[in-house]
Amino acid sequence: MNPIHFFTLGYYPQYLLIGIIIGIVIGIYAFFRVKYALNDSKLSKNKVIIISALISIFALICCMNVWSNAAIYTxxxxxxxxxxxxxxxxxxYPLKDKHLKFMPKLHKKGGLALVFFIIIIIVGAWGMNHIDQTEYNMTTQKIGNDSYKVIFISDTHYGTVQNPQLLKDSISRINDIKPDIVILGGDIVDERTSNAEMKEVFEELSKINSTYGIYYVFGNHDTQPSQTDYENGNRTFTDIELNQTIKKxxxxxxxxxxxxxxxxxxxVGRSDAEWDGNARANVSEILNEEDLSKYVIVVDHQPLEAIENSKLxxxxxxxxxTHAGQVFPYKELIEFEGINSYGKxxxxDMEQIVSSGLTGWGWGIRNEGKCEYVLININ
Structure with missing residues (x-):
């Protein structure tokens, strides 16, 4: 990872106040915790205070952008x-230091906290590099005696935080299922995907064998903004190149x-709300009365307008x-905003399925949700 990414994994100003509050709390704690760790060192009292203050300020800065590696690791x-x-x-106190006599020194110097932190990182790295199949079963009277196997893949963010070989292995497993329909739910690539990686991922996905084809909707990261390639300061592929590669x-x-x-x-494939906003069509404008006699699937990268779609x-x-949050506590923040974050x-009368995605974004770890592709059996 480019070191700059440590602080720049996306920026959403509406979360700045949250970052400041968290940063102040952690900064105050860091000041007294570091001061406590250094109070029996050979450093002078002034130097201890200066070091504690600098670490406290650094912790505050790290938390300012809550969507960064700096914030989550802090x-x-x-x-x-x-x-x-x-x-x-x-x-x-309860145990009176009778059994764990090594504890005071290990704790004071931060060793115990470091052990916990290393465990979190190892478990998170494991979570990012294991992909499961998640299966759901739907029943309907609209398709008679037929049945369909639908594969849903989203949020691969290809070439960024996960070993690309895992996608290839997943494609092999998906082909063993012999799906009827494959749906790609957006964010297959993102602002850190190179031009070569963009072409590679769609070539790999085209190797999925499906009876009725592969369908694609855009996510909020697919179409690269003009200044989010942090290494070069420009886009690695244009919208035209992306569309041509997908269709090719x-x-x-x-x-x-x-x-x-x-x-x-x-x-029904929706344009992404983050890019098109009010400009995108309503589902009611896309469907007609005859369509509703059939089994209607709406694919929207973001889990929005579910109540409206159900009424239609x-x-x-x-x-x-949503990535099911991907890292604690983002799942909790998503659900606090009233958004369905994961599952069925x-x-x-409508079912909604929200996938945690094949990979993840930005952070190289996952400790909430899991990496998955979804199999939906419609019977």
Missing amino acids: LYIFLCSVLADIIRLIVK NGIRILNDEKTTINGDIVL GVDLQVSGH YTIG
């Missing part, structure tokens, strides 16, 4: 240190469009984007 160090403090208090590999783009599959399923008569909505939800 938070984890803080939580690990607090946990170590709690354990130390338990050993010191036999993948059909659905951008506020629909298609009917085998006379049974109407597949949509049968299934599939989305990605029933909304009226």
